[in-house]
Amino acid sequence: MAITFDASKKIFKLDTVSTSYAFAVHSEGYLLHLYYGAYLPDNNLLSMLDRGMFASFSPDNPNCIASGFSPDVQPSEYSVNGTGDFRVSALQICNRNGDISTDVRYVSHRILAEKPALCGLPSLRDENGDSETLEVTTRDSVTGAVVKLYYTVYSDLPVMTRSAVIENDSDAVMELERVYSTCLELPTMDYDMVHLYGKWFKERTVTERPLCHGIQSIASKRGSSSHNHNPFVALKKHGSSEESGEVYGVNLVYSGNFAIDIEVDGFNTTRLIAGINPTDFTWRLEPGESFTAPEAVMVYTDKGVGEMSRIFHRTYRKHLIKSPWRDIERPVLINSWEAAYFDFDDDKLVAFAHEAAKMGVDMLVMDDGWFGHRNLDDSSLGDWYVNETKLKGGLAKLIDRVNAEGLKFGIWYEPEMISPDSDLYRAHPDWCLHVRGRENSPARMQYVLDMSRKDVRDNIFEQMCSVLQNNKIDYVKWDFNRNITEAGSALLPPERQKEIMHRFVLGTYELMDRFVKAFPDILFENCSGGGGRFDPGMLYYSPQIWCSDNTDAIERLTIQFGTSMCYPVSTFGAHVAARPRTPLSTRANVAMCGTFGYELDPRKLTEEEKAQVREQIQDYRKYNRLVREGDLYRLIAPTDDAFRCAWEFVSPDKNEAMLTSVVMRMPETMFYVQRLRGLDPEKLYTDTDTGEVYSGALLMNAGVNLTRAVYQDGESVVKHFVAK
Ligand code: GLA
Secondary structure (H helix, E strand, C coil): EEEECCCCCCEEEEECCCCCCCEECCCCCCCEEEEEEEECCCCCCHHHHCCCCCCCCCCCCHHHCCCCCCCCCCEECEEECCCCCCCCCCCCCCCCCCCCCCCEEEEEEEEECCCCCCCCCCCCCCCCCEEEEEEEEECCCCEEEEEEEEEEEEEECCCCEEEEEEEECCCCCEEEEEEEEEEEEEECCCCCEEEEEEEEEEEEEEEEECCEEEEECCCCCCCCCCEEEEEEEEEEEECCCCCEEEEEEEEEEECCCEEEEEECCCCCEEEEEEEECCCCEEECCCCCCEECCCCEEEEECCCCCHCCCCCCCCHHHHHHHHCCHHHHHCCCEECCCHHHHHCHHHHHHHHHHHHHHCCCCEEEEEEECCCCCCCCCCCCCCCCECCCCCCEEEHHHHHHHHCCCCCEEEEEECEECCCCCCCHHHHHHHHHCCCCCCCCCCECCEEEEEEEEEEHHHHHHHHHHHHHCCCCEEEECCCCCCCCCCCCCCCCCCHHHHHHHHHHHHHHHHHHHHHHHHHHCCCCEECCCEEEECHHHHHCCCEEEECCCCHHHHHHHHHHHHCCCCCCCHHHHHCEEEECCCHHHHHHHHHHHCCCCCEEECCCCCCCCHHHHHHHHHHHHHHHHHHHCCCEEEEEECCCCEEEEEEEEEEECCCEEEEEEEEEECCCCCCCCCCCCCCCCCCEEEEECCCEEEEEEHHCCCCECCCCCCCCCCCCEEEEEEEC
């Protein structure tokens, strides 16, 4: 059984195929963490709690003086504030008296043969009963705060999820000031913290630094997970690498303000907490109400950072992404944005479709600029009706014409936004987030709708439905193009204004949920000024997310490598653009590591380029299953090497592999041998281009000589191998 409770020792043990996680119920009811790491057959772990001598400054529990116990030094399953644990708290509640002391103790537990959904929040799913969930209930006997901790393990993957539900079992209001989702304790500090930083046009660059004493954090308070930090951290044991060594990965299924804090204390132990950012947050919990914290996904492996990523990828492909498109080859699309920006009409779009069809493209996506009177980014968000001056004869007619060219049709929306210059704003100026008496700060000349309001969501839903229901639309790009400022809601009383950032995210999730249920066949792609909201919360609703507005193939390498830390490449919106720094072939080879499509004016391609595009699309169809379902091996990271970047996909049965190598800058030497990974050493693989046959052992140990294949700036090569 995956989850066990040893009643004699009062130890919970949660096992996966290759990991174990254990914690104990202390005689006084505290939940104390014992272990997370490689699989253990037994549970003789209580000695882990002996932390040696500590000072009289560390508070005792009155019932266990002299037993060597203090909340100050013990590893906690869910750290609370104000009662002896001075490290970062997962939970802080302002109680009826205004104090912020909480002390929760074990009450009961249940082991469930299923994975309960999280109220109002996206979360991983169970498929065919392949998971078990532990629910542990704890309670503060003074305040009536009930904390339920949820842990799920899967039978087929070394992954676990955690979340927490706080209930108010008292007759007074409580104010939740911090509610994190998980608390991970490690007995040492010899780890590097790996995370993804960036900005617009340069998202998710991998960076790492050794842990040091004190608190180190990443966070967003921009209203979305953001371009700047991703809700992901890995703790990599010193000396671990891409291919070997211990790594813990934590990723939060949340699209709003998050924080991941890591504290190293004077005992050189490490505590990581991940959850909703407590800055700008307080939640009033009325008697009888409950609050659900988002889910955290945790991976442990002793096989390096690459294996951690592959575990996340398999997990998200199987248990997170819901869309029926998850396992299907996605249409090759051509998007109008970089081809035309706002300067298009029906005839131009049909001309795009006409040229694109000849090259084998499947779908035309009409990006921003088709609605209201939007000819620039300064108006009309919220007015989701067709601009018939641009699209003469209306949308249905345009779609008919595009369909007649043999292409499907997709459309762009930015549902959470409102332009001050819009009919919607003129009719409902209080529908945007705003603070009484203060002027809103525009960003991209737009404001943010108050998604916490049902009337607002209903209006947007109805407007969009009337377009989606009455037209043959196969794809929706859902954009979100600014950060949130002046975060206030006209409907919330003053004491609830600090709930708005979370309520906004809940509202967005509710609206997305309505759409995916109402239009199950539509392919949704998320976007936020490129990849400003690339997180598991969004992946729950859409199987792909536009990775970045930066479509330069060399820049994309860093962005896509960073994104692959925890997100599967089948989710990366990646297109070939008219950015001639690299040859067209390299732009396609890089976009092939993603959903694949084009972001250019097809009429401007030369005949030779059109022939190349035709071939690229055939290659996409040939390789897509391998890219979508295969295991990714990052061979040379663009942040580790000044000259080259290389990666490889291997099919789950190891019968097929594809290697891509790109020259970022002309290397010192032409000589270049690339070793592969993840193959079966015993199998014989044929290079489908040359017909040469190599053993897997040879390809992994001697490698493939690419000396004459890639040398000049921006060049790239793809090698495809099939087992006999
Ligand atoms: C964002 C997206 C782009 C495009 C524009 C349209 O920046 O990332 O792809 O859709 O919005 O305004």
